[in-house]
Amino acid sequence: MGFLTPWFLAGIAALGLPVYVHLLRQYRQTPIPFSSLMFFERRTQSSIKHRRLKYLLLFSLRCLFLALLVLAFARPFIHSRTIARAGGGRNMVFAIDNSFSMRQGDRFAAAKQAALDQINAMHEDDRGQVVTFGGPARLVTDMTQDRQALRAAVNALAPGDDTSSYAELSRVLRSTSESMKTDIDAHVFTDDQKSSLPPSFADLKLDDGTKLEMHPVATTVLQNWAVENVEAPRRVFDTKKVRTVATITGYNTPDAERKVTLFANGKALETKSVKVPANGRATVEFLTLDAPYGLTKCEIRIDSADQFPLDDHWLFSVERLDPKPALLVHADGEPATASPLYIRTALESAAGPAFTLESLPTSQSGNANVSKYAFVILSDAGPIPQKLDDALTKYVQGGGSVFIALGKNATPGRHIPVADLNDLGLRTVSTDHDAVLTVSYADTSYPSFARAQNWGGVEFFQVAKLQLPQNVPDIRVAAKLSDGTPLLVDRQIGGGHVLVFLSPLDNIGNNLPTEAVWVPFIDQTTREMGGIGAAPANYKVGSFVELRSAKEKGVPVEILGPGDKRLLTLAESSSATMFQFPSEGFFDVRRANGREELAAVNPDRRESDFALIPQETLDLWKNTGVATKSAPGTTAAGTTTRDDNAELWWWVLAMLAVMAIAESILGNRHMTAQQLAADKEMA
Amino acid sequence: MLQQFLDPAVLASISSLDLVAKTVVDGFVAGLHRSPSFGFSQEFAEYQQYVQGDDLRHIDWNVFARSERLYLKRFKGETNMQLLLLLDASASMTYGSGRVRKIDYARYIAASLAYMSSQQRDATGLIVFDQDIANYVPPSTRQGQLMRVLHAIEKAEGGSRTDFSKPFLHFQQFLKRRGIVVVISDFYEQPEQIVKVVEPLRYRGNEVVLFHILDPNELEPKFKDPVLLLDVEDDTAMEVSPDYARNEYRAKMDQHRRALSDKAAAAGLEYVFMNTAKPLDQGLRNYLAIRQRRR
Numbered sequence: 017m018g019f020l021t022p023w024f025l026a027g028i029a030a031l032g033l034p035v036y037v038h039l040l041r042q043y044r045q046t047p048i049p050f051s052s053l054m055f056f057e058r059r060t061q062s063s064i065k066h067r068r069l070k071y072l073l074l075f076s077l078r079c080l081f082l083a084l085l086v087l088a089f090a091r092p093f094i095h096s097r098t099i100a101r102a103g104g105g106r107n108m109v110f111a112i113d114n115s116f117s118m119r120q121g122d123r124f125a126a127a128k129q130a131a132l133d134q135i136n137a138m139h140e141d142d143r144g145q146v147v148t149f150g151g152p153a154r155l156v157t158d159m160t161q162d163r164q165a166l167r168a169a170v171n172a173l174a175p176g177d178d179t180s181s182y183a184e185l186s187r188v189l190r191s192t193s194e195s196m197k198t199d200i201d202a203h204v205f206t207d208d209q210k211s212s213l214p215p216s217f218a219d220l221k222l223d224d225g226t227k228l229e230m231h232p233v234a235t236t237v238l239q240n241w242a243v244e245n246v247e248a249p250r251r252v253f254d255t256k257k258v259r260t261v262a263t264i265t266g267y268n269t270p271d272a273e274r275k276v277t278l279f280a281n282g283k284a285l286e287t288k289s290v291k292v293p294a295n296g297r298a299t300v301e302f303l304t305l306d307a308p309y310g311l312t313k314c315e316i317r318i319d320s321a322d323q324f325p326l327d328d329h330w331l332f333s334v335e336r337l338d339p340k341p342a343l344l345v346h347a348d349g350e351p352a353t354a355s356p357l358y359i360r361t362a363l364e365s366a367a368g369p370a371f372t373l374e375s376l377p378t379s380q381s382g383n384a385n386v387s388k389y390a391f392v393i394l395s396d397a398g399p400i401p402q403k404l405d406d407a408l409t410k411y412v413q414g415g416g417s418v419f420i421a422l423g424k425n426a427t428p429g430r431h432i433p434v435a436d437l438n439d440l441g442l443r444t445v446s447t448d449h450d451a452v453l454t455v456s457y458a459d460t461s462y463p464s465f466a467r468a469q470n471w472g473g474v475e476f477f478q479v480a481k482l483q484l485p486q487n488v489p490d491i492r493v494a495a496k497l498s499d500g501t502p503l504l505v506d507r508q509i510g511g512g513h514v515l516v517f518l519s520p521l522d523n524i525g526n527n528l529p530t531e532a533v534w535v536p537f538i539d540q541t542t543r544e545m546g547g548i549g550a551a552p553a554n555y556k557v558g559s560f561v562e563l564r565s566a567k568e569k570g571v572p573v574e575i576l577g578p579g580d581k582r583l584l585t586l587a588e589s590s591s592a593t594m595f596q597f598p599s600e601g602f603f604d605v606r607r608a609n610g611r612e613e614l615a616a617v618n619p620d621r622r623e624s625d626f627a628l629i630p631q632e633t634l635d636l637w638k639n640t641g642v643a644t645k646s647a648p649g650t651t652a653a654g655t656t657t658r659d660d661n662a663e664l665w666w667w668v669l670a671m672l673a674v675m676a677i678a679e680s681i682l683g684n685r686h687m688t689a690q691q692l693a694a695d696k697e698m699a
Numbered sequence: 700m701l702q703q704f705l706d707p708a709v710l711a712s713i714s715s716l717d718l719v720a721k722t723v724v725d726g727f728v729a730g731l732h733r734s735p736s737f738g739f740s741q742e743f744a745e746y747q748q749y750v751q752g753d754d755l756r757h758i759d760w761n762v763f764a765r766s767e768r769l770y771l772k773r774f775k776g777e778t779n780m781q782l783l784l785l786l787d788a789s790a791s792m793t794y795g796s797g798r799v800r801k802i803d804y805a806r807y808i809a810a811s812l813a814y815m816s817s818q819q820r821d822a823t824g825l826i827v828f829d830q831d832i833a834n835y836v837p838p839s840t841r842q843g844q845l846m847r848v849l850h851a852i853e854k855a856e857g858g859s860r861t862d863f864s865k866p867f868l869h870f871q872q873f874l875k876r877r878g879i880v881v882v883i884s885d886f887y888e889q890p891e892q893i894v895k896v897v898e899p900l901r902y903r904g905n906e907v908v909l910f911h912i913l914d915p916n917e918l919e920p921k922f923k924d925p926v927l928l929l930d931v932e933d934d935t936a937m938e939v940s941p942d943y944a945r946n947e948y949r950a951k952m953d954q955h956r957r958a959l960s961d962k963a964a965a966a967g968l969e970y971v972f973m974n975t976a977k978p979l980d981q982g983l984r985n986y987l988a989i990r991q992r993r994r
Contacts, residue, residue: 046927047927047928047929047936048926048927048928048929049794049928049929049931050794050928050929050930050931051791051792051794051801051885051887051914051917051930051931051932052791052885052887052930052931052932053928053930053935053937054887055948055951055952055955056928056937056939056943056944056948057943057947
């Protein structure tokens, strides 16, 4: 038996409390007058000797109560030795690394052969399980004595394009050990890549009783050049050639010159030479990519001439589109130099202008066909025609986005179109009397503020008040002003969003259009509203892509993998919300909202670094699982036993509750006035 | 029947001290009449012609009836005996486990002796002391002396601590004539010291009687649990276990009483132990025996 938190045992000193209450305090009594103490002697020992505890049962209960309380905090446990199996035998886990790096040479074949050798060496009583950890760990078989099944499982394994993680392997080994409550022998067949170690060594901790044995299939560090990354715009909206920057990295390499070639749809466009420093990286810029309209499969390739050619290329895709039209509705009579000018300028100033802005005064917007616009902006438009209101509501329900800026035309009590919110009027800040309002909170996870974070100099003089309903989950306040009022409110309606900006988009109600943050704010906001902002430029193997929102249930999605192979079953096509890219290549993703995306998926380049784990690190890792209990657990008969800690604290708590009840009852009986009087009289 | 009036508990219900004394003495004397071994009486000696100033109570009215002359009746018992009562009124004397405190019991004794003494026309005096002399009534046979003595006895109440040495040095000056000196106390002092300070009284030819008054609880303390005792004289407190009180204390108390008795006897002092739970006749009996010897 032991204690998980033995320091709490110091609380046992609290047992002095009942002793004090029952012995010392009871003994402290009123002095009795006596004629003379001439014949008495001060003999403390004798006196104490005759001090008697009162209410012995109550005293015992109280002592027991405190002792149990201390015990519960100390968290006692008992060792329970569990015999793994009546018949004995070892439990073996064969963990095979099938990550991208194992594709190098014959590493994976060597790993499989080593695993097969270990399986063949199993005793009849031994049980085994095959696990892979090239990516998310996968239990290929159950723990079985069927060596034939184990061999078949190993033979069926193939290397993948994902990244191995020793932390993931340790987690699986811990889980297996915990669930089986036995010692396990883990045989790991891997190339000992240092890059597969987790940042924290604690993540490698093995459970007690886990014996780790490494079977390295690589003993030397390879020289390897790889295309580490490519930067290129995912979508282009103009006719300019696409700028592409590739990063070439050398792992354990000397200075070398490498040739880098840009391919588009399988056709080599340009080749450049680049000097890659020893163990360093170099970048190459291409300005020759003239992508046609639509989706283009692009690739950067190097002539590495090393022993691992699989990482010598990088896939990426470019989509050329025409700029999408966007509608700006502004108040009648608003000068052209006000919000329309600022918004248009911001859109044109953004890198790769994706939208062309059409502006209409409110009075002429009734017949606008909003469905053809990527998004709609109502810039302090005031009351809009009912027809436009209906069209916008339908537009948002169908997935469109509307940006509403409130300004001097805000009227108290007016219903804000589409957003289904009520305007409470406009507050104008007087710089003579009031403090100027600034942005005190901006949610950087919100797309509008992901890059536009410098709001320090922006001051607001006109701010509309909004009545926000409570406990509505689809309303999100993305930014707040210094007085706590919302600045930007996002409300999801149907498949689309309505963004309400509580200040006008001109330089009267605030100075936002003249600040540097204006262009990125408008650019990111409009891109998000236009549906071209969220997706990453490229994906790694094992990463996920979102296929549908929660409100797009039942709408079929489709994914075509390399070779135009459909990767989703019919059931998955109508229900899957996420998809994990299993391998390298181009994946054609057709989402529920009709948008099509060409996802270029590449292996994680950590797999290209063949640096080996230092031996001392491996020894430390092994030692985390060498349990002192496991050694004596293996008996002469080969029986594997396992010491387990069974915590007793909840038993102690149950006894504590019983003690508390008993103490209350007994204490109540003793402490009645009559009883006290009787005791006093007896004394 | 009359013996019950010697019971201290009965006497405690009588508020008037002179009545107490009368009750005790009359009851005691009535008991003695049934006992020939003691023969207490005042033997007739002679008649003496009355002269102005004599006490009218001593006139023999039978003779006057027959001869119409006033004669005083004289008895043999009438001597020049002097009784001096030394009453300890220290704080320890106020202790009492029952209805009668030691000081009450001592007062009964003193009052009874004073009454008996006045009946026999002895000069009676009183000294009340604790660590000093608290009250002094000089011995006298004058009319009203008994009431003065009784009044002084009644006023005696627990004072401070007992200190024999200081008041007893002063007693010497009060003893003009030989007589009987009765010391009534609980004698919480070392026997050697008590005898040392009392013994000089004996040198002047006085008969000294020590009445040792103790409460039953002082003789045999009965504590069920450990108790905290507070000395009423010096306010010191002490924890006392029942075992100690039951064994060692009793032994020490017995030894103290024996030592006091032995040393008093060796010094020619009379020692009378009195338990406040017992009747008072033992004290009176001892007094009469001593007086008999002195006559």
